[in-house]
Amino acid sequence: MERYDNSRPTIEYDPMCDSENPQKISFEDVSAAAYRIQSGIIKTPCVKSHMSSIYGMEIYLKNDFLQHTGSFKERGARNALLLLSPETKARGVISASLGNHSQGLSYHAQQLNVPTTVVMPNVAPIMKIENCRSYGANVVIHGHDMKEAKYHAMTLAKEKGLTYINGYDHPHIMAGQGTVGLEILEQVPDVDAVLVPVGGGGLLAGVATAIKHLKPHVLIYGVETEKCPSMETAMRNKEPTSVQIWSTLADGLAVPTVGYNAFFTVKNLIDKMITVNEDWLARAILRLVEQEKYVVEGGGAVCVAAIMAGLVPELANKKVVCILSGGNIDTTILGRCLERGLAAEQRLVKFKVTVSDRPGGIAELCKLLASLGVSIKDIMQERAWVYGDIFSVRVKVVCETRGPEHMAELRNVIMNTYKEWYFAREWDERRRPSTDSLDDVSH
Amino acid sequence: MQDDIEFDEFCDPNNPRKIKYDDILAAAKRISGDVVKTASSKAHMSEKLGMDIYLKQEFMQYTGCFKERGVRNALTLLSDEQKKLGVISASTGNHGLSMSFHSTQMGIPCIIVMPIHAPITKVSKCEQFGAKLMLHGNNIAEAKRFAMGVSKEKKMRYINGYDHPNVIEGQGTIGIEIIEQIHGVDAVLVPVGGGSLVTGIAVAIKHLKPDTEVYGVQTEKTCSMVESFKKNERVAITIDSTIADGLAVNMVGVNTYYNLKGLLDKMVVVKEDWVARAIMHVVEEERFVVEGAAAVPIAAIMAGLFPNLKGKKVCCVISGGNIDTTILARALERGMAAEGRLVKFKVTVTDRPGGMAELCGLLSTVGVTLRDCIPERAWVKSDIFSCELKIIAETRGWDHTKELIEQVKKHYKDYFFPEMPDKQDKVPGARRGPCLAPNPVCMQK
Numbered sequence: 105m106e107r108y109d110n111s112r113p114t115i116e117y118d119p120m121c122d123s124e125n126p127q128k129i130s131f132e133d134v135s136a137a138a139y140r141i142q143s144g145i146i147k148t149p150c151v152k153s154h155m156s157s158i159y160g161m162e163i164y165l166k167n168d169f170l171q172h173t174g175s176f177k178e179r180g181a182r183n184a185l186l187l188l189s190p191e192t193k194a195r196g197v198i199s200a201s202l203g204n205h206s207q208g209l210s211y212h213a214q215q216l217n218v219p220t221t222v223v224m225p226n227v228a229p230i231m232k233i234e235n236c237r238s239y240g241a242n243v244v245i246h247g248h249d250m251k252e253a254k255y256h257a258m259t260l261a262k263e264k265g266l267t268y269i270n271g272y273d274h275p276h277i278m279a280g281q282g283t284v285g286l287e288i289l290e291q292v293p294d295v296d297a298v299l300v301p302v303g304g305g306g307l308l309a310g311v312a313t314a315i316k317h318l319k320p321h322v323l324i325y326g327v328e329t330e331k332c333p334s335m336e337t338a339m340r341n342k343e344p345t346s347v348q349i350w351s352t353l354a355d356g357l358a359v360p361t362v363g364y365n366a367f368f369t370v371k372n373l374i375d376k377m378i379t380v381n382e383d384w385l386a387r388a389i390l391r392l393v394e395q396e397k398y399v400v401e402g403g404g405a406v407c408v409a410a411i412m413a414g415l416v417p418e419l420a421n422k423k424v425v426c427i428l429s430g431g432n433i434d435t436t437i438l439g440r441c442l443e444r445g446l447a448a449e450q451r452l453v454k455f456k457v458t459v460s461d462r463p464g465g466i467a468e469l470c471k472l473l474a475s476l477g478v479s480i481k482d483i484m485q486e487r488a489w490v491y492g493d494i495f496s497v498r499v500k501v502v503c504e505t506r507g508p509e510h511m512a513e514l515r516n517v518i519m520n521t522y523k524e525w526y527f528a529r530e531w532d533e534r535r536r537p538s539t540d541s542l543d544d545v546s547h
Numbered sequence: 548m549q550d551d552i553e554f555d556e557f558c559d560p561n562n563p564r565k566i567k568y569d570d571i572l573a574a575a576k577r578i579s580g581d582v583v584k585t586a587s588s589k590a591h592m593s594e595k596l597g598m599d600i601y602l603k604q605e606f607m608q609y610t611g612c613f614k615e616r617g618v619r620n621a622l623t624l625l626s627d628e629q630k631k632l633g634v635i636s637a638s639t640g641n642h643g644l645s646m647s648f649h650s651t652q653m654g655i656p657c658i659i660v661m662p663i664h665a666p667i668t669k670v671s672k673c674e675q676f677g678a679k680l681m682l683h684g685n686n687i688a689e690a691k692r693f694a695m696g697v698s699k700e701k702k703m704r705y706i707n708g709y710d711h712p713n714v715i716e717g718q719g720t721i722g723i724e725i726i727e728q729i730h731g732v733d734a735v736l737v738p739v740g741g742g743s744l745v746t747g748i749a750v751a752i753k754h755l756k757p758d759t760e761v762y763g764v765q766t767e768k769t770c771s772m773v774e775s776f777k778k779n780e781r782v783a784i785t786i787d788s789t790i791a792d793g794l795a796v797n798m799v800g801v802n803t804y805y806n807l808k809g810l811l812d813k814m815v816v817v818k819e820d821w822v823a824r825a826i827m828h829v830v831e832e833e834r835f836v837v838e839g840a841a842a843v844p845i846a847a848i849m850a851g852l853f854p855n856l857k858g859k860k861v862c863c864v865i866s867g868g869n870i871d872t873t874i875l876a877r878a879l880e881r882g883m884a885a886e887g888r889l890v891k892f893k894v895t896v897t898d899r900p901g902g903m904a905e906l907c908g909l910l911s912t913v914g915v916t917l918r919d920c921i922p923e924r925a926w927v928k929s930d931i932f933s934c935e936l937k938i939i940a941e942t943r944g945w946d947h948t949k950e951l952i953e954q955v956k957k958h959y960k961d962y963f964f965p966e967m968p969d970k971q972d973k974v975p976g977a978r979r980g981p982c983l984a985p986n987p988v989c990m991q992k
Binding site: 439506 | 586588591606607609611668671827830831834835836837868872873875876879880882883916941943944
C-alpha cells in the first residue's frame with residue numbers, strides 16, 4: 105500500500121481520476137450516454153424473481169449479465185470510447201482490469217476500430233484472458249495483483265501515448281453505467297429500492313445519479329462483500345481509503361480503493377451500504393442457478409445474497425430491484441459454489457462413523473443410508489488412526505440429503521445404530537466473519 | 548383386465564386424435580396470461596456455430612419448463628364437475644410439477660404418482676406446489692398403472708403428460724410464438740420425448756409458414772420416436788439412466804405418433820456426451836442453466852449434425868431448466884474434460900522428499916491448475932523408491948495440454964497420457980475429446 109502511494113506520482117497520475125480534483129457526474133451525462141450507446145448494448149430485461157414469495161418482498165432482477173461480454177461494464181466502455189477525440193482514438197487506449205472491464209473494452213474497441221491494450225495480473229481467470237484476445241485486444245500479463253498491473257499499464261500509457269481508461273472511476277464510464285438506472289425506472293416504474301453491487305463504485309455512482317435525479321424517494325443501497333469493504337471504509341473515513349482485500353468469490357468487486365470520482369458522487373447520495381458474508385454468496389449463486397436458471401458471478405450475486413442473509417428487513421413488502429451485474433464466473437468456481445451452497449443449506453452432509461472392518465460392515469452402512477433416502481457422494485476409509493477394536497475402520501461419508509430435517513433424521517439414526525460417530529458442527533457455531541480465512545492474497 | 552386399467556380414452560390406439568391448428572390457436576388465447584410468453588433471444592454462440600441461433604426460453608416458465616402450457620390448457624377445458632373431482636398423473640418430472648402448480652392455482656384437487664425411488668427434489672417440489680403425492684412402483688410404468696387404477700376408482704381424470712390432445716395443443720402455442728417473434732425463421736429444432744412438444748409445434752408452424760423446417764432431436768439412449776419411425780409403428784424401448792431424463796419415455800404417444808408421420812422434416816439422434824458439453828457451453832456462453840433434454844438441439848448443432856443449416860435462422864426450443872444441481876456440476880466437469888480443459892495422466896516420481904514438490908513446481912510453471920493428486924505405491928513396477936501419481940489438472944485448452952505433455956515428457960521417464968486426437972475439428976467449439984466417438988446417425992422419417 106505504501107509503495108502504491110509514494111511511487112513516482114507522475115506515472116500513476118490519471119487526470120480524469122485525480123484525488124485532488126474529484127468530479128461528479130450529472131444526470132445529463134447519464135441520459136446523453138443512454139442515447140449514445142443504445143445501438144451497441146443490449147437493453148436487458150428486468151424480470152420478477154421466483155424468490156419473491158420466499159423473502160416477502162417483490163424482487164426484480166436486472167439481468168445485465170446478458171450483455172455480449174457478460175457484464176454491465178460494456179455500457180461505460182462504449183460510452184467512453186465514443187467520446188474519444190479522433191487523435192486519441194487513433195493512438196489507442198489501455199486499461200488494467202481483472203476481467204469484465206477488459207472484456208467490455210476490447211469488444212467495443214474492436215467494433216469501433218480503436219486499438220486496445222489490456223494489462224491483466226497473472227491471477228486473472230484463463231477464460232477472461234482468452235476472451236480479450238479473441239476480441240482483438242493486445243493482452244499483456246503482468247504483475248501478481250491489480251496494483252502491479254495498473255502501474256505497468258500506466259507506464260505503458262505514458263511511453264506510448266495511449267489513453268488510460270479507468271474501469272470504474274472515469275466520468276464517462278460512470279455515466280455509461282448509470283444507464284442501468286434509467287432502464288430500471290422505465291421497466292419497474294414503481295420501484296421502492298435498488299440494490300447495487302459495489303466494487304470501485306462506478307456502477308453505484310452512475311445508478312444513484314440517474315435514479316435520485318428522477319425519483320429521489322427510491323432507496324439506493326450499495327452492497328459489498330465482507331472481504332473487500334472498500335466503500336464502507338471510505339464512507340467511515342470520509343475519503344477513499346485502501347483496504348486489505350482477501351481472496352474472494354466476488355473477484356469482480358475486489359478493488360482495494362474506491363474511485364475518487366465515484367466516492368465524491370455517492371457520498372451524500374446513497375442511503376445505505378451493506379456488507380455480506382462470503383458464505384451467502386455461494387448460496388446466492390446456487391439459488392440463482394436453481395430457481396431462476398441464471399449463471400451469475402460472485403459480484404453479481406451480492407445483492408441477492410444480502411436479501412437472503414436477511415440484511416434488509418425494512419424492505420419487506422416493497423418492490424426491490426437487484427442488479428445482476430455479471431455472469432463471467434469460471435466454470436470450476438461455479439462447480440465449487442454449487443457444492444458450497446449445498447453444504448451451507450445442509451443438503452450436503454459430512455460425517456464420520458466407525459464400522460466393522462469385516463465383510464459386510466460398510467455394506468450395512470450403505471444399506472442404512474439407502475433406506476433413509478440419502479445418496480452417497482463420497483466414502484473414504486481410514487484405518488491407521490483408529491483407536492479401539494483392531495477389526496474396525498473409520499469411514500468418512502459425504503452424502504446428499506433433502507435439507508436440515510432430513511439431516512437431523514440421518515443423525516438420529518446414525519447415533520442410535522453406531523457407538524462411535526462424529527458430525528461436523530459448523531452450523532451450531534455463530535457464523536464467523538469471512539475474513540477469518542487462511543488466505544490473504546491481496547489483489 | 549390389464550387393458551381395462553390402462554385404457555385412456557384420450558390416448559386410444561384405435562382412435563387417435565388429430566391435432567388441428569384452430570385448436571392450438573384457441574389454446575393460445577385460453578392460456579394467455581397464465582403462462583409466460585417467453586422471449587426468443589439470439590445466442591452468443593451463433594457466430595462460433597455458423598448460423599443465427601435463437602433460443603426460445605421455455606425454462607423461464609414459472610416451474611421451469613414448457614409443460615405448463617399443455618397442462619393449463621387441459622385443466623381449463625375440464626368440465627366443472629370434473630374440476631371438483633380432480634386430476635391425477637404419473638410423472639417424475641416436469642409434467643408433475645406443472646400439474647401440481649396449476650391445479651393448486653385453479654383449486655383442482657391433484658394427485659401425482661411417482662415410483663418409490665424418485666429423486667428427492669422432485670418429490671418435495673411437487674408437494675410444495677400443493678399436490679398430493681403417492682409413491683408406488685419400481686419404475687414409471689408401474690407408477691402409471693397404479694395411477695390409472697386410482698383414476699378409475701376415484702373418477703379423477705388422468706392427464707397424460709405427452710399424449711393428451713389438449714396437452715399437445717397447449718405445447719403448440721410455442722410454435723405460434725416462434726413465428727411471431729423470429730421473422731423469417733428457417734428451421735426449428737425441438738427435443739423429443741413423448742412427442743407432445745414437437746407435434747404441437749410442427750402442426751402450428753407448418754400451418755403458418757410451411758417452408759420452415761421442423762426437426763426433432765433425441766439422444767441415442769432416448770430414441771423411442773426414432774425407433775418407432777424406423778419400424779413404422781410405435782415400439783417400446785428400454786431406457787437406462789440418461790442425462791436427458793426429460794426425454795426418457797419408453798413408448799411415444801398414440802396421438803403424437805399419429806400426427807407426426809408425414810409432418811416432420813427429419814429426426815436426428817445425438818450422442819449423450821455432446822449433451823453434457825452443450826450444457827456447459829450454454830452455462831459459459833449464454834449464462835443460462837438448462838436441463839439435459841433442453842440442451843439436446845444445441846448439442847446436435849455442436850456435433851455438426853446440421854450442416855445444411857449453416858448461415859440460416861435457426862430456433863432451438865430450450866424446453867426446461869430443471870436440472871439436478873449435482874448433475875449440473877457433473878455435466879460441467881464432463882464438458883471441460885471433452886474440451887481438453889481437464890486432463891488426467893499418470894507419472895512416476897521419486898518417493899523421497901521433494902519428488903511431489905518438483906512435479907507440482909513443474910505444473911505451476913506451465914500454468915496449469917492441480918485439481919487432484921492421488922499417489923499409488925503398491926502396483927508400481929520400477930525402483931522401490933518411486934511412487935506413481937495420478938494427476939487431474941486444469942488447462943486452458945488443447946494447446947496448453949500439449950505444452951503440458953511436452954514438459955512432462957521432457958522431465959520424467961515414466962508417464963502415461965490417454966489417447967489424444969491429432970487434429971482438431973474445423974468448427975470451433977465443436978471439439979472432440981478422448982471420451983467421444985465420431986458422431987452418429989441421422990434418421991430419415
